[in-house]
Amino acid sequence: MTNRPDPARFSGIDEWVFDLDNTLYPHHSNLFAQIDVKMTAYVSELLQLPNDEARVLQKELYKEFGTTLNGLMHRHGIDPDDFLQKVHDIDYSWVAPDPALGDEIKALPGRKFIFTNGDRGHAERTARQLGILDHFDDIFDIVAAGLVPKPARETYDKFASLHRVTGPNAAMFEDLARNLAVPKALGMTTVLIVPRNFEPTFSEIWESDPDQADDVDFVTDDLAGFLREINGARTVAA
Template sequence: MTNQPDPARFAHVTDWVFDLDNTLYPHHSNLFSQIDVKMTAYVSELLHLPRDEARKLQKELYREYGTTLKGLMERYHVDSDDFLQKVHDIDYNWLQPDPALGQAIRALPGRKFIFTNGNRGHAERAARQLGILDHFEDIFDIVAAGLTPKPAVESYDLFVALHTIAGANAVMFEDLARNLRVPKRLGMTTVLIVPKNFEPTFSEIWEQDPEEEDDVDYVTDDLTGFLTSVMAR
């Protein structure tokens, strides 16, 4: 499923910004499920809660603060380094190397960035396993963002300022529509990545979150194919 890109619309792009989890690697790899389990275990151990209660609180923190970490810091003053190290202690062999994606990213003109709510180590390990790490100019992680996660505007402001990015010359790829709201306001072209064989039609995607419709320019379940189409010019 792809909302076909117009290559002419991307001719001006000099900065290509990619989320990591469920964007650069496919949703069906299920890698993030390992992190999710680790976060639940962390909350359970920290607060001496049964697993089901810890998971309920974890999701509550995520919804209210944008990330579980931000919520734990605000409410319980946890050490961010300890949290990030423990929840990203996972098996990256779940990811299959993706040479076609690497070739598509390498062919893009200009700079390429990873912009993630995870930490740099996680992004490096995942990108290295995919075989795409060397194609990126930099990784902007949750630490670089001052531990303020997307979709907070402060996070994007720090990223744009650090790398001197002009929104009109940039495109952002994300698996969460709410994380495209600020990039769209900054003038970026926005692309929503959905799981492979995603069933709802383009219009139906917005049924549960219709206010995001104007923030997304393109939708695709095939990042490699999308980038290849963009470069068809």
């Protein structure tokens, strides 16, 4: 599935903002599944709950507070550094290097950022494994956000203020439509990344957020291919 980019919508963009998990690497790599298991284990150990009960609670916290971390901080006052260290202790070799994606990100004009609800260390290790870390100007992580996760408006405002990113000349790439609502309101061009071969009847639990379709300008299951079309259109125009 690829909703091909409209060259006119991207011709003036020179600020490129990318989510990390399930956006810069494909959903089928299952890297985030490792983090998910670690979060359940953390909740289980913290509250002395059986694994199945801990998982239910973890998902409740995620839905109510935006991230499991935010929920655990609000309800149980946990040390965020301890949580982030433990849940990101994973095997990054699950992610395959993606030189094609690296080439396209490098070719984009202007600045490029990773904007993630994870921490900087996790973003750096993931991007390094992909072979794309050196193509980014900076990483805005959950710590830089004051531990307030997307989709909170204050987090986007903090990112925009810190890096002087303005809406009309910026594009944001995300795998969760609800995280594109604020960027869309700020005037950014928004791109939703979905799993490969994504279908409307996709039965796996996937947060496609159909009620927020108006916040999404483009949809693709091939980020490198999508960027290739943008770069190709710019080359022709030049």
